[in-house]
Amino acid sequence: IKVDNLKVTIYDPFSNNEKEVKLFNNFKVKILNSNNVLKEKNYDFLIFGSSSQYIKNFLEVLDSNMILNSNLVLFTHTPLSKKEDFISNQHTGYKGHQIIRSFNFIKEKMEKNKFELIFKSALPPELASVDEEKTKDTIYSNLLFKRIL
Numbered sequence: 001i002k003v004d005n006l007k008v009t010i011y012d013p014f015s016n017n018e019k020e021v022k023l024f025n026n027f028k029v030k031i032l033n034s035n036n037v038l039k040e041k042n043y044d045f046l047i048f049g050s051s052s053q054y055i056k057n058f059l060e061v062l063d064s065n066m067i068l069n070s071n072l073v074l075f076t077h078t079p080l081s082k083k084e085d086f087i088s089n090q091h092t093g094y095k096g097h098q099i100i101r102s103f104n105f106i107k108e109k110m111e112k113n114k115f116e117l118i119f120k121s122a123l124p125p126e127l128a129s130v131d132e133e134k135t136k137d138t139i140y141s142n143l144l145f146k147r148i149l
Contacts (some may be wrong), residue, residue, distance in 0.1 A: 006027070008029045037123075045070065046070045053079055054098060080138070099127065114147060116148050117143060125139065127140055129143070
């Protein structure tokens, strides 16, 4: 894969500092630990890899320039609600709360922001690691949105 023109930035709020990591000869990844620095940049393709459920102010993120200036937004391994938002415990190595947001709300919000859902896939809902009684109300999914020009 030719990566000469590819720039990858990873937001890691748990990183102690900002850094560049060389993965191989001509390919580096920049790791940022500041949400403010992240918002100052434009990205062609944003990937929320099983992370949006931990972002408390995620509705603000959906309206931010970071999203609005992107061409593609991908949500991977994301638990979503078939109905309204709810909070659930997570039952994996991480023990804490996750916000399970409404699929319809996210879809409608992205459409309002001039994105179209061009791909979706479902994963087994029990892998979403939500409280057992909430599994039936959960869609564990991947969603790809593309900016409408």
